[in-house]
Amino acid sequence: MWTFTSDVEAYAAVAEPFLLGDPVRNTVPLTILANLRAGMPAKDPVFGWWSVDGEVRGAVFHTPPHPMGLFAVPVEAVASLVAELNGDLPMFVGPTEVTAEGIRLLGTPDRVVSERLYRLGTLAVPDVPGQGRPAVPGDFPLLVSWYHAFGDEVAMGEGDVAERVAQRLAGRELFVWEADGAPVSLAALSPACGGVCRIGPVYTPPSRRRRGYGAAVTAYASRIGLTERCEQVVLFTDLGNPTSNAIYQAIGYEPVSDYTHVTYDGPRSAGRRS
Numbered sequence: 001m002w003t004f005t006s007d008v009e010a011y012a013a014v015a016e017p018f019l020l021g022d023p024v025r026n027t028v029p030l031t032i033l034a035n036l037r038a039g040m041p042a043k044d045p046v047f048g049w050w051s052v053d054g055e056v057r058g059a060v061f062h063t064p065p066h067p068m069g070l071f072a073v074p075v076e077a078v079a080s081l082v083a084e085l086n087g088d089l090p091m092f093v094g095p096t097e098v099t100a101e102g103i104r105l106l107g108t109p110d111r112v113v114s115e116r117l118y119r120l121g122t123l124a125v126p127d128v129p130g131q132g133r134p135a136v137p138g139d140f141p142l143l144v145s146w147y148h149a150f151g152d153e154v155a156m157g158e159g160d161v162a163e164r165v166a167q168r169l170a171g172r173e174l175f176v177w178e179a180d181g182a183p184v185s186l187a188a189l190s191p192a193c194g195g196v197c198r199i200g201p202v203y204t205p206p207s208r209r210r211r212g213y214g215a216a217v218t219a220y221a222s223r224i225g226l227t228e229r230c231e232q233v234v235l236f237t238d239l240g241n242p243t244s245n246a247i248y249q250a251i252g253y254e255p256v257s258d259y260t261h262v263t264y265d266g267p268r269s270a271g272r273r274s
Helices: 008-019 027-037 075-084 096-106 137-154 161-170 213-229 242-250
Strands: 002-005 046-052 055-062 068-072 091-095 111-120 131-134 174-179 182-189 196-203 232-238 253-263
Touching: 002 008, 002 075, 008 027, 008 046, 008 055, 008 068, 027 055, 027 068, 027 196, 046 075, 055 075, 068 096, 075 096, 091 096, 096 253, 111 242, 131 213, 137 161, 137 174, 137 182, 137 196, 161 174, 174 213, 182 213, 196 213, 213 232, 213 242, 232 242, 232 253, 242 253
Parallel strands: 068 091, 196 232
Antiparallel strands: 002 046, 046 055, 055 068, 091 253, 111 232, 111 253, 131 174, 174 182, 182 196
């Protein structure tokens, strides 16, 4: 049975203990929950949990304009979720086996992006010229431009970018790699949730690529996470970018599981197939 609410605290009381049962695979819903409870604005959010005989066995969240998060939804709960929402799932993301069930029910999507979740094993720091440092307020205009550029490249924006960058700067979540006295790459590190921090985004301007800066700043932020903030560090990669997947594995990241972003441009209805 699915239960829905717009009250983040009501959702947290029920879903957070369940999500903490696997903080690595549930890194995104746990981070979203923490950000919302810390005051991150969300317009018309929807939260839900799936229970069987009174036991919570799944959780879902939607903070528009972002996709509905099916990270903690079991395959067997997808059909009832689609029915409860009357097929209104224009964008969703979750484990590949879960999104595959959504696609089976809703039909062929207009866009699919495949990702892989990695967890850091033994960190291997690359030998790259320059040095890492925390981002500072003086970096703000550059970081906003990089966030915009990243969003354009991956076609997954973050809403009010300037506000998001300001929040992450204030939370000491942004790091840059400097070479020849200038920032050349960015990595963000989420706050710990259930002992897990997540890297992302990582961005290097096109003119600075293929020099190891992305690997260097990722390793720097990862080391900060492990030594100062959390017990485990994870990140997501686009499986369509073999270069980034190879880079992260080279510095010690190991595959955990695969995920899929699914987008439908037109309205859907439960049971409709194309």
